[in-house]
Structures are given as C-alpha cells and as structure tokens.
Amino acid sequence: MRVLENSFTRRGLLLGASAAGAAVVSRYGHAQAALPSADHTIRIAPFSLELAPGRVIKTTAYNGTVPGPALRLREGKPVAINVINDSGYPNLVHWHGLMIPPAQDGAVEEGSPIIQPGDSLLYTFAPKPSGTRWFHSHAMAMADLTRSTYSGEFGFLVVDPAAGDPGRYDREVMLAAHHWEGSWVSMQDMKKGPPPDNGLEVMYKSATLGDRMLGHGEPIRVRQGERVLFRLLNASGNMGISLALSGHRFTVVALDGNPVPTQATVDALKLDVGERADVIVEMNNPGIWVFGSTDDDDRNMGMGVVVEYENQSGEPRWAPPPKATWDYALFGGPGSAAVPDESINLKFEKIPGGRGGYNRWTINSKSWPDTNPLFTVQRGRRYRMVLDNNSGDEHPVHLHRHSFEITKVGDKATSGVIKDTISMPRYSKSEVDFVADNPGDTLFHCHHQDHMDEGFAGLITYL
C-alpha cells in the first residue's frame, strides 16, 4: 500500500515533467532506431548477466554489457546521445557530475523528460568539467530491486580535458562496484542489530568489481614498474564500500573526477554510492593479488578482481590493509575555504517504518515532494550547506549539476576537495560550499536508491 502511494506521487510528477521537457528535448519513436546525428546510442534492455560460470541473473543493462559502454567525451565538445528505452519501465539517464541544463540532466524532478517504454530520447549537451563522471538510471525503483540503480544500468563517462595531458601513467583500468540479487529484509529478524522499529533494508547475495565475481573474470594483467591509473566507481544501489589492493597502496589523484590539492597515499579507499576515486598504483610487488572489498562478506560474495603480474603464478592472495579511518581532509589543501554569502542548515532524519514497512526519510522534517523547493539561490552567490545526519544510517548526498567544496568534516575545517557526492557517516556533520553558477532546478538527494525513493530528496531553485 505504501509503495503504491509513493509510486503514485512520483509518477504523477513524472507525467507533468515529461510534457514540459518535451519542448526542449526532441523525442522520436522507437521504430526510427539510431538518429543519424547521434554520436552514441545507448539501448536499455533486459540482459542475462553471467556473474560466474553457470551463475546467470536477469537484469537490465546498457548495450548488453555490465558496466555499460565507457563513454569517452571531450570537454566542451557538443555530443548527442540517443537513448532507446527497451527496459520495460519508464526510465531516463542521469549524467552524473556534469554541469548541464536541467532538461538534459536526467532527473525528472528537475524537469527532464521521462522515456516511456519503447520510446527513445536524444540527449544533447557540451560535457564539462573534465574528469571521471558516470551515467546511470535515475528512474524510481521503490520496492522493485531489479530496477534503476539496483540494475546493471550504469557506465563510466570520462570527460577528457579540452587541452593537455590528463596525467602520467602507463595503463588505465576502470572498475565499477555493484551489488546484485537484493531482497528486502528486516535486520532485527536476522539479529543484526537495528531497533525493532526499523523498517525493511536490502540485503544482497552477490557483488562485482568489474564485470564478474571475484575469481571468475579476466585478471588485470600488469608488469612490474608500471604506473596504473585506476578509475574506481561505486555504482551500487545502496551500499557503501571500502577497497584495497593487497600488497599495494593507492595514491589518490582525484575524487569524484576532480583533482585533489594533496595527492595522499592510502592503504584503503572508502567509496560511498555514486563516489569515484582516480588512484595511481605503482606496480612494485610482483605476485597474484586480490583487489577487492575490505569487508569479508562483500568480498566473499564476489566484490573483487585479480591483479596478475607478468610471469607470476599461484593462487590470488588477499592481505587485509591496516585499519584506518577514511578522511576527506587528508586530500585537502592549505588555507581555508572562501567565506560563503549564506549558510543553509540541512538535517537528515529517519522515520522508522517498523517491521515489514519501509523507512521514510526527511530533510528538515520534510520528505519529497514537500521539499520542493528545499531552498532558493541567487546566481553567483556562494552557499554553505551545513549537513547534519541525525540518523543511524550512512548517506551519500549528491548535488546535481554543480560541484561543491568540502569545507568541514566533523569538527575539522578543510578546503580544496571538490566533489558532487559526500558520504555522511551515521550521526555526523559536514559542511560543503557551492557557487550557484548553473541556473535551473537542481536536485539534491541521497544516492541510496531506497532513501531517495522514500523521500530523501529536495529541489534547489534559482531566484
């Protein structure tokens, strides 16, 4: 019943937005196939994904691969991407981390058109800024754990700089993490902790880092002395992860695609849903190694990939990294961030759904659509969002169409780390600043699919 109510609310909105968006984005019937003017075509369709030999799951994917095709675009060079929706449900594609107009952004709350099953849509935009971006479904999933970000509908989108060399490395490897085969469970029934008033959460049976479960895909083959750039993405529906490459360390060069002021070297990376990290690894420890989740359950269900040096043999080795706390401020710069023109307090809370129910989420005591607008900005001004996660769950909060600068993590001031998604640990505070430099409706939401579907979203509007 609850699911139906929520579906109705978001669907009603979808239809309205679709009509409005149609004026700015061309729509074509499915029969017309790829348009001559499209630089890329993405077809969303059912797909049987072989996680391991004999282990096949049904999902939806882009062009029959998981992850979808990696799109390599040039900063500022206009691109046309034709998206054909054969997924069987109303859908749309969000270009995560790009500063593009609301109609092209792929968020129905901003007025982007929905693509009905059997229809296609031509997205056209000039990609910016350069860096590791990605694209994924921004449809609602509600109770259906085969849809949207629970599915195989995700891929890398790398924007190369308009000019110049992106960096010094010998090899580039893109790895996206994802969880599969989810089901709704009551954690209290499994004696896993949360209080009895907690609602349903998703539990998964399998996971991948790359295209197959650990040990079942092609290994990443490297040579001693190489510098490998890994572009890493957490494309999971709602699970934060931590990754390590046994026997090696990561030098972080960019977070969410944006170069960091301090290229700190770490043993493990924490990536919440939607976050990316570009890291350089010096291949200086020959062997056969596991690159995978530091969480044993996650790794045992498949989240990992084998890294194999030339002329080495044997079983892949997993060596857990030393325990360390993840801290964005490690990558910050000297000095303090600019003073904002205005501060906005945003408090995140949970309304527990109780046994068998779904939890609801609020920002300043309101859920979507009562968070439209969340607040209003004026072009050119700098806003500080003072984020207060007053809940026992972790939230990766994502700002569309803009980047923000992390200015405080807990009690620690920092500057210079530019992101579009920040992980808010349970009962934590952070502050992020953004400049209102891309007029148009702007969605702000938790990137956990279930949290967003259950109210954790708001719209920032321009005056």
Ligand SMILES: [Cu+2]
């Ligand atoms: Cu959340």
